[in-house]
Each structure stands twice: as C-alpha cells, then as structure tokens.
Amino acid sequence: MNLRDYLSDSAEINAQIKDLDRAKSCELKVLGIKWKADDDTLIMECADKEQIKVTKRSVLSQINGFCFDPLGLLTPLMIPAKIFLQDVHKQKLGWDTILPEEHIQRWKAIKEDIAGFKKAIPRTVLKKTPEAKYMLSVFVDSSKRAYACCLYTTTSTKNGTKNTSLFTAKAKVAPIKKEQTIPRLELLSIFLGLSVAETTMSKCGINFTEVNLFSDSTIALLWIASSRKLPPIVTTLVQKIRFAAERIRETAKFNFFHVPTEENAADCATRGINKQDFTASRWWKGPNWLNYPNEEWPVRPISDVKDSDADECEMLTHQTTEDPNKCDPNWPIAMISSYPKLKRIVAYCLRFIRMASKNTRFKIADEDQMASRLPNAAEVILAEKQIVLQEQRIHGTALVSKNKQFKTVYDNDGILRKIEEPQIANQKLETLLLDEDSQLKRGYWPMAVITQLVPSKDVEIRSAILRTTSGREIQDLSIA
Structure with a gap:
C-alpha cells in the first residue's frame, strides 16, 4: 500500500x-x-450537513463545517451565520437546547443562502519576479453588527500591465458586552486591517513597495489625523493605529485614503451576500480602478478631508461619551501614600478574585506553590501591571504623541513601553516627561517639566532641573 x-x-x-x-x-x-x-485552481465549496435538531451546538458545527477557509475568502458569505450565532448566544440558551421556531426559520434561510455555493479560484495569486512591483491595498468597513477587512495584491509588470487579486480577508462580529458606535467600530476595522497587513507582509515573503488603506468613514480617518483630545478608548485605539502605520512605513510607502462607500470592497463583508450574487461579486478581484494609475483613483487622501468634516468629527466626539476623561479607578490610588503598600493591596485583591471566581485573567505561574500569606514576587508584578494599566485608561496616550523623541510600543500586557532610550543631550526645555496629574507614587514625581539642563565638568549634559506639579524644583540624574 x-x-x-x-x-x-x-x-x-x-x-x-x-x-x-x-x-x-x-x-x-x-x-x-x-x-x-x-x-491549477482551488474549488471553494460549501456543503450542507444534515441536522436532526437545531441547537446552538449544531449551528456552530455547521458554520465550521461549511468550508475550511483559513484565508477568509468566504467572509461575505459566512458573516450572516456568525451574526446569527451571536444572537443565539445572547439568548443564553444551553448548547443542546432546541432553538425557538423563529430562530430555526431564520437559520434555515441563512443556510439556504450558503449551502451549495461553489466557485473555482486560481491557486496562484501572484508570481515573484525581480522586475515586478507589488502593491498591497487594505479595504476596511464596519456595520452595527460586524467589522471587516480585505486585502488585495496588485502586481505591476515591466510592460506596464497590472493585475489585482484577493489575498486574504478577516471579519469579526461587534463586541457583545458593550454596544459601540459606528465610528468606533470603523476604528476597530482599521486596526484589524493594519494588523492583518503587518502579518501578511511579514509572512508572505513579498517586498511590497506601496501599502494603502481605504476606509469610507470620514470620522475615523479624522480621529487618526486629529491632534484634538479624544475619549480615552478612542485615544488608545488611535495611538495603536498610528504605531502600526509607522511600523509599515519602515518597509513600504503607506497612506490612508477615504473611499466612497460604493467603491469599498469590504462593504459586502459586513452586510453579507447570498451565494448567487457572491459568485460574480467584485470581491474576488477588487475595484477595477486599482489597476489604473493612482491619479485616477476615486479616493481622497486623509490630508484632503474638508474642514466641515472636522466640525462633524468634533460634534460626534462629544456625542459618543458623556465625559471623555471619566474613568472610574478600580484601585484606591488617591487614598494610599505609599507605592509598595498600594502594590500589596492590589495583589491581595487580585488573589481574592482568583480564589473566589473562575477568572483566569489574573492567573500567575507559581500559584500552586504559594506557601506564604504575603504576596509573592509574581503577585506583586501582576499588581503593578494592573496599576499601570489603570493609569493608562485614565490619562490615555495623548501625551506620548507630544514627545516625539520617545519610540513607544504596546507590550503583550497592553502596557505602553519605551523601546529606545533617548539621550538627555537631545532633551529640550519645557519637555513634559511623565503623565499629567498622575497619582502614582514610586519614588519619583507624577509629572515634571525640564526647566534647566545641567552640564557636567566634561561639558556633557547628564542631569536637569525639573519642576514638578507642586511647583517644587528638583535635580534628576536619570532622565535618559
């Protein structure tokens, strides 16, 4: 055999x-x-599975069994089923509980729009040749129920011909715990698109010379370009988007564009589409104008957004939240004057949460080996991370963008860190060093401004005079 x-x-x-x-x-x-x-073609085919009874478990099994689609090529076809599963989950039904009749009829209609779909697509998306140039186009969109992105590669040959093909796509249903506004979901779609683009660029082995992101949300694009004070959640997300864009710019030319809704290829990925229309949809090849010169594209760069749109952005910013800076602290920072004591209190609170619930969010590696009633090193480190995360939520990351000499990045715990140490000789007077009005007490000052640079005997600047929020002036030797 x-x-x-x-x-x-x-x-x-x-x-x-x-x-x-x-x-x-x-x-x-x-x-x-x-x-x-x-x-040399792949046959994308959605098969129906026979179901004796319709339950949440059988719905999930059918969604996963339609077709193996790791690249998300069938996203517009599958998104209605994922939204339906979320609606079923909201009903808090058991996994093997038969769904209500209205849900069963809705599920049958969704299945009918998916089952039986069949399409042959070329296995080869692009071929690597030394003389060719490659462009990556990222389209993003959102609705009240979902947000999505789709990526297209455009190959420009030496003789001037261009060919565009769908490369990958991804969609997520809107968060179930807290209803978000459309502009915030549009921001999530932009961040999703940039994340998928970064992964694609690092894994596919193609040297893209140009990367463009297209969104039909004027508000989201204005938030990204704006220097105005935004709500904390929006500020954090905008900062992550800017960091991702800067990382892409290290290897390729990158730009944001506003695209009309009717020209947005990701639109059907959030609305859904039936199998009859999906076969001949523009989803597979993207807009025709991607094969035209950039000057002929029906889009606007982010810098060309009108001032009237900016007024709308400001109005919507105030409508999306009652108090942009309001964030109720979980830990009693204002009531405790000692930072080590604060860490111990938070560590005890996190230990109680772990022991009293099944929450694995605050789990530590050596929890089973705890023999002391006092918090161990791992618990103290976890407590400190939670304190810092709370400060980030309260104050946002707007101050980071004002200090261009710092290169910052979010680590795996969501903490904003400095990845490159600036030299103190490059510091300027009136530079803001720490978070505004922060209540953290850790042997250094909540916020300070450089008022004087102090040279050493060898004329090198290694310290500075700082003015704190209380008006007190101190000399710091470890600013850099």
Whole structure:
C-alpha cells in the first residue's frame, strides 16, 4: 500500500513521476478543499450537513463545517451565520437546547443562502519576479453588527500591465458586552486591517513597495489625523493605529485614503451576500480602478478631508461619551501614600478574585506553590501591571504623541513601553516627561517639566532641573 502520492500542475513534471507514486486523479482534496491540477485552481465549496435538531451546538458545527477557509475568502458569505450565532448566544440558551421556531426559520434561510455555493479560484495569486512591483491595498468597513477587512495584491509588470487579486480577508462580529458606535467600530476595522497587513507582509515573503488603506468613514480617518483630545478608548485605539502605520512605513510607502462607500470592497463583508450574487461579486478581484494609475483613483487622501468634516468629527466626539476623561479607578490610588503598600493591596485583591471566581485573567505561574500569606514576587508584578494599566485608561496616550523623541510600543500586557532610550543631550526645555496629574507614587514625581539642563565638568549634559506639579524644583540624574 502506497501512502504517498505526488501531483504537480506541470504536465512535464507529472510525466517524470513514477506511475506508482503519481496520483491517480488530477483532482485532490487538501483539508476539504479541492485542487484541480490540470488548470491549477482551488474549488471553494460549501456543503450542507444534515441536522436532526437545531441547537446552538449544531449551528456552530455547521458554520465550521461549511468550508475550511483559513484565508477568509468566504467572509461575505459566512458573516450572516456568525451574526446569527451571536444572537443565539445572547439568548443564553444551553448548547443542546432546541432553538425557538423563529430562530430555526431564520437559520434555515441563512443556510439556504450558503449551502451549495461553489466557485473555482486560481491557486496562484501572484508570481515573484525581480522586475515586478507589488502593491498591497487594505479595504476596511464596519456595520452595527460586524467589522471587516480585505486585502488585495496588485502586481505591476515591466510592460506596464497590472493585475489585482484577493489575498486574504478577516471579519469579526461587534463586541457583545458593550454596544459601540459606528465610528468606533470603523476604528476597530482599521486596526484589524493594519494588523492583518503587518502579518501578511511579514509572512508572505513579498517586498511590497506601496501599502494603502481605504476606509469610507470620514470620522475615523479624522480621529487618526486629529491632534484634538479624544475619549480615552478612542485615544488608545488611535495611538495603536498610528504605531502600526509607522511600523509599515519602515518597509513600504503607506497612506490612508477615504473611499466612497460604493467603491469599498469590504462593504459586502459586513452586510453579507447570498451565494448567487457572491459568485460574480467584485470581491474576488477588487475595484477595477486599482489597476489604473493612482491619479485616477476615486479616493481622497486623509490630508484632503474638508474642514466641515472636522466640525462633524468634533460634534460626534462629544456625542459618543458623556465625559471623555471619566474613568472610574478600580484601585484606591488617591487614598494610599505609599507605592509598595498600594502594590500589596492590589495583589491581595487580585488573589481574592482568583480564589473566589473562575477568572483566569489574573492567573500567575507559581500559584500552586504559594506557601506564604504575603504576596509573592509574581503577585506583586501582576499588581503593578494592573496599576499601570489603570493609569493608562485614565490619562490615555495623548501625551506620548507630544514627545516625539520617545519610540513607544504596546507590550503583550497592553502596557505602553519605551523601546529606545533617548539621550538627555537631545532633551529640550519645557519637555513634559511623565503623565499629567498622575497619582502614582514610586519614588519619583507624577509629572515634571525640564526647566534647566545641567552640564557636567566634561561639558556633557547628564542631569536637569525639573519642576514638578507642586511647583517644587528638583535635580534628576536619570532622565535618559
């Protein structure tokens, strides 16, 4: 029994494979996806599974069983099913509880729009050639129920021809715990698109010379370009988007564009589409104008947004929250004067949360080996992280953007960190060093401004005179 078969899309290579080792058919299945070697195409097909009863478990099983789609190519077809599953989850029904009749009828209609879909797509999206140039286009969109992104690659050959193809896509349903406004969901879609773009650029091995992001949300784009004070959640998300954009700019030219809704390829990924319309949808090739010169695109760069749109942005900013700076603290920072004592109190609180609930968010590695009633080192470190995260939520990250000499990045715990140490010689007078009005007490000052640079005997500047929020002046030796 031969457990291996070989097959190529090249007839010449197939002729050199021994009959015993060559696959008997030119059509094979890989993880449920058919590959036709003679024309080198993949057959995307959604199969229906017979269901005796409709429950939350059977719905999830059917969604996962329609088609194996790791690249998200069938996102517009599948998003209505994912939204339906979220609606079922809101009902707090058991996994094996039969759904109400109205839900069953809705599920049957959704299944009918998906099951039976079949389309052949080229396996090869682009070919790497030394003389070709590659452009990555990221389209993002959101609705009240979902936000999504889709990425297209455009290959420009030496003779001037261009070809655009869908590369990957991703969609998520809107958060279930707290209803978000459309502009905030649009921001989430932009961040999702940039995250997928970064992963694509690092994994696919293609050197993209140009990366463009297209959104039909004027408000979200204005938030990204704005220097105005925004609500804390918006500020944090905007800062993450700016950091991602700067990372992309290190290897490729990057720009934000406003695109009309009717030209946004990601629009159907949030609205959904039936199988009849999906087969011939522009989803597979993207807008035709991607193959035209950039000057002929029906889009606006983020710098060309009108002032009237900016007024709308300011109005919406005030409407999205009652108090942009309001964030109720979880830990009693204002009531405790000692930072070590504050860390111990928070550590005890987190220990109680772990022991009294099944919450794994505050789990530590050596929890089973705790023999002392006092918090151990791991608990104190976790407590300190939670204190810093609270300060970030209260004060946002607007101050970071004002200090351009700092290179900052969010670590795996969501804490904003400095990744490159600036030299104190490069510091300027009146530079703000720490968070405004912060209540953290840790042997240094909540906020300070450089009032004087102090040179050493060798003329090198290694310290400075700082003025704190209380008006007290001190000399610091470790600013850099």
